[in-house]
Amino acid sequence: MIEEFRLPDLGEGLPEAELVQWMVAEGDTVALNQTIAEVETAKAVVELPSPHAGVVSKLHAEAGDIIAVGSVLIAFDIAGEDGGTSSAVNSVAPAAEARAEAPAEEKAQPNLVGYGAAPQASGRPQRRARTAAASVSAPRADTAVLEAAPHDVLHATETIAVPLERPRSTPPVRKLAKDLGIDLGLVEPTGAGGIIARGDVEAYAERVGAASRVAPAAEPVEAVPTSPAPLAGEPSLRERRTPIRGVRKHTAEAMVRSAFTAPHVTTFLTVDVTATTELLASLKSDRSLEGHRIGILAVAAKAVCLALARTPELNSAWDEEHGEIVECGYVNLGIAAATTRGLVVPNIRDADAMTLVELADAIGELASTARSGKTAPAQMMGGTFSITNVGVFGVDAGTPILNPGEAGILALGAVRRQPWEHRGEIALRDVMTLALSFDHRLVDGEQGSRFLADVGSILREPGRAMLLR
Structure with missing residues (x-):
């Protein structure tokens, strides 16, 4: 008989997804939980497992189509009770009649990750505009x-x-x-x-x-x-038009919402980080740490976790609905990652409980997963504070926009070798600029400045971290 599989809610509350590619074709025999397609939501690329074992009867969409949650995505010809496999042609009409007679609650799809009620939507996928x-x-x-x-x-x-x-x-x-x-x-x-x-x-x-x-x-x-000439809105050869969708659309909406909801304030601090770069050089030559890539981002992440314990206002959230300020007793540290699909900010859960080496490993795994487009939607939810490392692009500073729902974000500038006052003399030192943006509803200037000074102090003298609680 024919079984239809509808696009489930992937656990993000999003109404639609784009079909990236099929992993099967019509006529293919598939096993239960075999990956049948990749779909891209506003947050991540997700692999869909097959809810049935059988033969692919029909693909109801093409790569690039926008599929509404609840729309039919694929149909399977599965084995009947007699052990045989029914013909797709002969089974379509009876299956349709059975579905028409069955009550709505009996038509539910297998309970995949986050599967929930589907919104009202037409059964046909929206196609890309083609010219x-x-x-x-x-x-x-x-x-x-x-x-x-x-x-x-x-x-x-x-x-x-x-x-x-x-x-x-x-x-x-x-x-x-x-x-x-x-x-x-x-x-x-x-x-x-x-x-x-x-x-x-x-x-x-x-x-x-x-x-x-x-x-x-x-x-x-x-x-x-x-x-x-091209009509208004039509593309020309000297223009390339890309549909606003997926991660880019989600990021744009989030940034606009953040910029016009939270009153941003940005403060800067330039720090001599020579002691930190020397520490990293010594760790790199330590054979016991072989296989662990510890960089300045990991040290900054550790410094942020220590500083947040001293200034919890930066690790809080503004709950508009309940009229409350929520102070978090944990640090879910977001790390901004630039990918071919756009900017994503997955977070490291309970980063404050990790050692420097554990943080470095977590950051490396997070970046690798983000670049491959496999970041799970849950990893990009529930962050409490974020770091963006613009220094990897050779940029000295910027004014980062808060990740929605968070009170602060720290931008790390490039580390530059330049003349600097050191012990009463001018010497070549490793210098970088830190930029902290914070929500002024939650954080006063004094608190933001104290937090930034703590982070800068640790990067200036990593040994001072031993004195912090």
Whole structure:
């Protein structure tokens, strides 16, 4: 018989997902829990396991489609009670009738991760808008016509993207345009829904005709072959348009929400971190630590955890709904990671309970998982404080935007070897700039400054961490 599998709620409360790729094809035999597809939500790429063992009867979507939660994604032809496998053709109608007669609660899909009630949505997936690039050359025209419609033409040597759909008009209007020798693609519509009306064609013909009549009777000038310009909103070859979706869309919405909800304040501190870089060099040569990549980000993460214990206001949240300030007794440390899919900020749970080596290992694993696009949605939820390392790009400082729901974020600048005052003399030292942004509803300037000074003090003299509680 035929069993349909609908896209489940993947545990994020998101209404849709994009189908990245199928891992199976129609006619393939699949086992229970075998990966059948990869889908991308606003937070991560998720592998979907097969809820059935059987033969793939039909794929209801293509790579790139946007699938609403609850929409049919794939159909399986599974073995019946008699041990045989029913034909997809013969089983479709009975299965459909059975589903029509069954009560709604009996149609629920297998309980995958986070599977929940689906929102009302049409059964068909939304397709990406598709355009075709084509070179369109208009007939040779005189200069008067070109001057009459300068916004309607391009040099014929340019290739433009034009919509596959022809201009919308009625048959009488198309006949009128044909009789007047007018290309409807050059006529601006004024009718409802973008329909070209008879008056639009007549107005265009009058405009072009008037321009032709006033053209000077001079020597013939060879006209430049032309092509219609892209309509408003249509792409050109010198532009690349990417749909706003997935991680990029989620990040944009989160940043706008954060920027216009939490009053941001950013404070800076430039620190001599030579002692820290020397410590890292000695750890790198320690054979007992071989296989552990401990860098300045790990040291900064440890410093942040220690400083948060002294300034808990930076490790709190503003609960608007309940009118409360929530102070966290743990540190879920977010690490901003740049990936090909956009910026993600997965967090390390209970980072405050980890040693320096454990933090370094956790950061390395987190970055590797993020770059592969396999970060679990749960890893990007529940963070309490974040770090972004802009120094890896050679940047000295910035004003980071808070991860929504968090009170602070620390940006690490590049470590630079430069002249610096040291013990009363000028010497070449390793120097970096720290930038702390915080939510001024939760954190006062004094608290933010004290926290940043604590972090800077540890990076300046790592041994001071032994004195902190």
